[in-house]
Amino acid sequence: MDAFIYIVSASYVSEGKFRSLANALVAAAPCRAVAVRLEASGDGFWHALDQLAKDGATQIELRPIGLPFSQSLEKWIPKAAGSWLETYEGAPPDVFFADPLQSDGALIKHAAYARVWRKKITPLPKGEIGKGWDEPPAFKHHLLVCTGPRCHLKDAPNLLAALKAELGYARLTSDCLVTATGCLFPCNNGPVLVHYPLGNWYRITDLTDLRTFVAQALRAGTIPQNLLIHQTGKIHETA
Numbered sequence: 374m375d376a377f378i379y380i381v382s383a384s385y386v387s388e389g390k391f392r393s394l395a396n397a398l399v400a401a402a403p404c405r406a407v408a409v410r411l412e413a414s415g416d417g418f419w420h421a422l423d424q425l426a427k428d429g430a431t432q433i434e435l436r437p438i439g440l441p442f443s444q445s446l447e448k449w450i451p452k453a454a455g456s457w458l459e460t461y462e463g464a465p466p467d468v469f470f471a472d473p474l475q476s477d478g479a480l481i482k483h484a485a486y487a488r489v490w491r492k493k494i495t496p497l498p499k500g501e502i503g504k505g506w507d508e509p510p511a512f513k514h515h516l517l518v519c520t521g522p523r524c525h526l527k528d529a530p531n532l533l534a535a536l537k538a539e540l541g542y543a544r545l546t547s548d549c550l551v552t553a554t555g556c557l558f559p560c561n562n563g564p565v566l567v568h569y570p571l572g573n574w575y576r577i578t579d580l581t582d583l584r585t586f587v588a589q590a591l592r593a594g595t596i597p598q599n600l601l602i603h604q605t606g607k608i609h610e611t612a
């Protein structure tokens with residue numbers, strides 16, 4: 374095998390924690406390797422495939438990392454890699470998908486009683502667990518930004534960062550509650566951004582779309598029709 378791509382799916386892990394795992398994996402790999410995370414900032418695995426193929430890799434193995442690894446991602450990743458192969462210009466490398474780690478009995482045994490540090494938990498004074506988490510913040514717009522794996526391939530996490538920056542430039546940060554979400558379903562129409570309380574769903578593909586959304590939907594209070602893909606409550610006809 375010429376190269377490995379380690380694929381991590383972990384929405385609530387900080388960039389620092391992910392990086393230290395990624396560095397350890399890459400250092401231990403028996404060949405060239407990169408690690409990507411499906412739901413956070415950074416390049417998706419299509420970018421990694423592009424880069425390794427450009428560097429001359431002829432065999433690339435996708436190795437899912439995580440216990441247990443999502444069964445829906447297990448089905449989806451080979452399809453997404455197949456789409457990449459289909460659109461590749463020239464002779465593509467061979468791409469393989471490795472079995473998730475839960476199929477490795479020795480690794481499961483190790484996880485069951487690995488010797489790791491532990492700390493004693495002490496009783497917590499009543500109320501501390503929820504301190505400061507009683508009321509929703511004051512805001513006018515609730516923006517849900519999909520950072521699910523299929524939107525991630527289309528740079529959705531970068532959309533999240535770009536949205537926060539645009540809200541800052543427009544001085545709208547305190548008016549908006551921005552929530553990163555998992556898959557919202559219309560992945561093929563992604564990257565998806567949903568605007569409540571109006572319930573308008575948008576497809577935001579680049580910075581121009583994003584600026585149009587901020588200017589029209591948030592500042593002017595109109596609906597950018599060219600970006601609209603759905604409205605909450607409307608039923609779609611099945612084909």
Ligand code: FES
Binds near residue numbers: 522525555557559561
């Ligand atoms: S991954 Fe974004 S809508 Fe499915």
